[in-house]
Amino acid sequence: MINSILLVDDENLFHLVFEDACSLLDITLNLESISSADQAANMFRDWQGKPKMKPDCVFVDLNIIGSSFDGIELIRKINFEYGNGVVIGIISSSEDKQEIDKAIEAGAQFWIVKSDDIEPRLEQFKEDYEGYCNRINPFKVYV
Amino acid sequence: MRLTEETELSFISLLEERGIRLEGNILKVLETDSEPFKDYIQNGLSKDDELRKKRLEITRQVQEQNKELQQKAEENDKLMNEIKQALADADQAKEDALNDLDLMQKKSQFELIGSIVQVALWIIMGVGVITTMLYAMALFTGSVDTTLLGNTWSNLFGILLTNSFSIIGTIMGVKYATDDKSSKKDE
Numbered sequence: 001m002i003n004s005i006l007l008v009d010d011e012n013l014f015h016l017v018f019e020d021a022c023s024l025l026d027i028t029l030n031l032e033s034i035s036s037a038d039q040a041a042n043m044f045r046d047w048q049g050k051p052k053m054k055p056d057c058v059f060v061d062l063n064i065i066g067s068s069f070d071g072i073e074l075i076r077k078i079n080f081e082y083g084n085g086v087v088i089g090i091i092s093s094s095e096d097k098q099e100i101d102k103a104i105e106a107g108a109q110f111w112i113v114k115s116d117d118i119e120p121r122l123e124q125f126k127e128d129y130e131g132y133c134n135r136i137n138p139f140k141v142y143v
Numbered sequence: 144m145r146l147t148e149e150t151e152l153s154f155i156s157l158l159e160e161r162g163i164r165l166e167g168n169i170l171k172v173l174e175t176d177s178e179p180f181k182d183y184i185q186n187g188l189s190k191d192d193e194l195r196k197k198r199l200e201i202t203r204q205v206q207e208q209n210k211e212l213q214q215k216a217e218e219n220d221k222l223m224n225e226i227k228q229a230l231a232d233a234d235q236a237k238e239d240a241l242n243d244l245d246l247m248q249k250k251s252q253f254e255l256i257g258s259i260v261q262v263a264l265w266i267i268m269g270v271g272v273i274t275t276m277l278y279a280m281a282l283f284t285g286s287v288d289t290t291l292l293g294n295t296w297s298n299l300f301g302i303l304l305t306n307s308f309s310i311i312g313t314i315m316g317v318k319y320a321t322d323d324k325s326s327k328k329d330e
Binding site: 013014016020021023024029 | 191195209
């Protein structure tokens with residue numbers, strides 16, 4: 001089980017879907033959902049030097065409406081500006097190859113395709129999670 | 144996390160007496176050796192799962208409806224744009240048709256005026272020629288009416304010339320007035 005998860009997604013309805021799916025699959029007991037990339041960046045900036053405060057895993061939407069930057073830029077900021085140390089990846093309905101390549105460059109470890117049936121992908125991710133924590137798993141797209 | 148036996152029994156009796164139970168993730172971290180409390184936790188987890196599944200289903204339906212609404216809104220926008228475009232095209236076509244009609248009316252008016260002028264000029268020329276011929280015949284035949292015919296010829300010729308200039312002047316005036324109106328309309 002993952003100790004704590006942060007979800008960054010502008011779609012509030014998806015927060016509910018994700019929370020319920022995580023609870024049903026016993027993925028985590030501590031999940032926080034926010035709607036803005038700016039808010040997430042500020043949180044990580046505040047958590048610099050406080051590793052215990054950071055979530056263990058971060059799921060970021062690709063296009064976060066109402067934010068100053070997209071999910072890939074948020075991942076880049078978290079990885080390269082605010083210090084690495086979390087398992088981080090994209091959760092998006094897009095499967096654009098170019099975007100996936102950009103996410104890899106930004107340091108994303110996984111890409112989960114958001115769809116009606118997300119539970120099997122989350123379950124697979126849960127099984128692979130230890131590998132991401134230990135940085136031994138290669139980048140993977142969960143389709 | 145472990146609770147005391149007393150607390151466990153309190154939770155069980157709270158459920159039996161008032162139907163109130165522990166819910167959510169707290170149930171996943173509770174540990175116990177008591178069989179009744181194990182059942183309590185298990186039932187709580189099952190109920191929680193049921194509720195979450197139900198909520199997940201409803202949330203998905205809402206998501207689906209939202210998507211449909213969004214699609215319909217996009218279709219509506221598209222249709223509205225098409226209607227606006229069609230209205231603009233119709234307005235343009237109407238304007239073109241009115242311009243064509245105006246042009247045709249002017250054309251037929253000018254044609255009519257042209258015909259009138261042509262006929263009038265022929266009449267003037269005809270009358271002039273006939274009167275001149277009569278005057279010439281009277282002169283050559285030695286008629287006594289040459290004085291009368293000469294005066295009549297000069298009067299008639301003067302009147303005809305005046306009238307013909309008057310007609311031409313009127314036509315030119317009408318033409319310039321029409322041109323001026325149409326150029327102002329174009330502006």
